[in-house]
Amino acid sequence: MEFLRDVAAWYVDPHQWGGRNALPDLVGGTLLLAAASLAVALLIAMPIGLYIGHTGRGAQAAVAIANIGRAVPSLGWMGIAYPITTGLFARAGSGLMPAIIALAALGIPPIVTNTYAGLREVDPDLREAGRGVGMTEGQLLRRVEVPVALPVIMAGIRSSAVAIVATTPLMSLVGADTLGDYIISGLNLSDEVEVFAAALLVIVAALSTELLFAWLERRATSPGLGRDAGEIIGGRPLDAQAIGSEG
Amino acid sequence: MREGQPFFRVDWLVDNADQLARRVGEQLYITLIAIAVGFVISFGLALLVRRYPRLAGPFLGIAGILYAIPSIAAFVLLIPITHLSLLTAEIVLVSYTLVMLVRNMIAGFRAVPADVLEAADGMGYTNAQRLWRVELPIALPIIVAGVRIATVTTMGLVTIAALIGSGGLGYLIVNLGILRQFPTATISGVVLVVGLSALIDWGLVIVQRRLTPWSRAQVA
Numbered sequence: 463m464e465f466l467r468d469v470a471a472w473y474v475d476p477h478q479w480g481g482r483n484a485l486p487d488l489v490g491g492t493l494l495l496a497a498a499s500l501a502v503a504l505l506i507a508m509p510i511g512l513y514i515g516h517t518g519r520g521a522q523a524a525v526a527i528a529n530i531g532r533a534v535p536s537l538g539w540m541g542i543a544y545p546i547t548t549g550l551f552a553r554a555g556s557g558l559m560p561a562i563i564a565l566a567a568l569g570i571p572p573i574v575t576n577t578y579a580g581l582r583e584v585d586p587d588l589r590e591a592g593r594g595v596g597m598t599e600g601q602l603l604r605r606v607e608v609p610v611a612l613p614v615i616m617a618g619i620r621s622s623a624v625a626i627v628a629t630t631p632l633m634s635l636v637g638a639d640t641l642g643d644y645i646i647s648g649l650n651l652s653d654e655v656e657v658f659a660a661a662l663l664v665i666v667a668a669l670s671t672e673l674l675f676a677w678l679e680r681r682a683t684s685p686g687l688g689r690d691a692g693e694i695i696g697g698r699p700l701d702a703q704a705i706g707s708e709g
Numbered sequence: 710m711r712e713g714q715p716f717f718r719v720d721w722l723v724d725n726a727d728q729l730a731r732r733v734g735e736q737l738y739i740t741l742i743a744i745a746v747g748f749v750i751s752f753g754l755a756l757l758v759r760r761y762p763r764l765a766g767p768f769l770g771i772a773g774i775l776y777a778i779p780s781i782a783a784f785v786l787l788i789p790i791t792h793l794s795l796l797t798a799e800i801v802l803v804s805y806t807l808v809m810l811v812r813n814m815i816a817g818f819r820a821v822p823a824d825v826l827e828a829a830d831g832m833g834y835t836n837a838q839r840l841w842r843v844e845l846p847i848a849l850p851i852i853v854a855g856v857r858i859a860t861v862t863t864m865g866l867v868t869i870a871a872l873i874g875s876g877g878l879g880y881l882i883v884n885l886g887i888l889r890q891f892p893t894a895t896i897s898g899v900v901l902v903v904g905l906s907a908l909i910d911w912g913l914v915i916v917q918r919r920l921t922p923w924s925r926a927q928v929a
């Protein structure tokens with residue numbers, strides 16, 4: 463109990479709220495880094511997922527990307543990106559670049575696979591109807607396929623966002639300023655209170671991300687799809703399906 | 710990277726072959742314990758669900774919540790209780806395996822067609838006989854698929870456990886590589902993790918094909 467009191471005291475300690483790298487800075491740093499990484503992941507993953515899903519070409523490449531993404535641990539991406547970026551820019555301590563590369567690499571596979579799977583699941587009759595009324599391929603994608611597939615696409619973005627936020631604190635290892643600073647310095651100094659307090663904040667950040675994107679996912683479901691349809695498609699863990707069928 | 714240092718030093722690998730081998734051993738040891746313990750617990754839970762299907766929701770829900778805890782937080786949360794020990798790492802790793810193993814075991818049992826179960830009952834199989842001779846063989850490919858995913862995921866998580874002093878290949882990646890700005894160690898660690906994961910994954914596929922030769926056509 464005394465330990466938990468110490469943890470509570472840690473949060474309100476003025477030491478945490480002033481000076482360089484105070485608590486608000488590190489929370490902000492964590493969220494900014496995560497947001498930037500998610501943006502990079504989206505910029506790379508969405509076009510790939512949309513292309514494969516719309517044309518049906520390169521599906522095997524998508525599966526390969528997803529499998530590689532799963533096999534290389536987050537620490538591995540960071541480990542690879544760090545020496546390369548510091549080598550390229552000939553200076554150490556520029557932690558943001560390798561952090562964004564590592565986190566984006568982590569976030570790309572779920573977006574690619576879900577975007578692809580979501581588009582593939584669109585009823586062929588709908589596509590046919592769209593072409594029948596004279597839609598161009600671009601219009602078909604924008605007005606028919608994406609809206610129908612949106613719950614599945616959003617589910618992919620959600621798992622990507624949660625994985626990125628959950629992993630961002632690790633990037634303190636390469637010098638990015640995140641909540642991980644507390645965990646790493648706390649581990650070095652055997653300050654269990656600081657480590658514990660920061661770990662709780664990391665959990666809150668990941669949980670909030672999950673809730674935020676779950677809410678966005680519900681908002682993104684077109685009313686035309688019906689609530690049930692949204693739940694069935696969007697709520698189904700595609701990764702889980704893949705696990706079973708991969709055999 | 711320090712000034713004037715070659716990007717990758719093969720001589721370091723040669724000089725430190727014993728350390729590399731030791732880290733690989735640690736990595737495999739920690740992973741194996743986690744998968745073995747996770748498998749036993751998950752199998753117990755899946756058998757409970759087999760008997761009481763209603764438990765599937767709560768079990769998967771709890772496992773899902775455990776899995777949702779960011780690993781860097783999970784590894785350090787238990788330090789006040791179990792301190793910097795292998796136990797701390799294993800509790801976290803085992804918790805993470807549950808969601809993948811339980812889900813696939815339940816899915817495996819559910820994949821057994823109802824008429825097959827009926828036929829087994831009709832032939833006079835006892836409950837245990839039906840489980841071992843009929844249900845498990847049919848569920849096996851899906852169960853092994855879960856073990857494969859769980860193993861690859863655990864291999865990655867074990868590298869993060871190096872933060873709490875568990876050793877393994879994460880020690881090469883982080884402690885020797887990133888913190889001392891020595892890319893050779895980082896790259897060796899990453900290559901070894903990915904290589905070992907691929908090797909184990911391949912091994913599990915072989916094992917599964919040996920155990921269920923009739924499923925080869927569908928699985929491949």
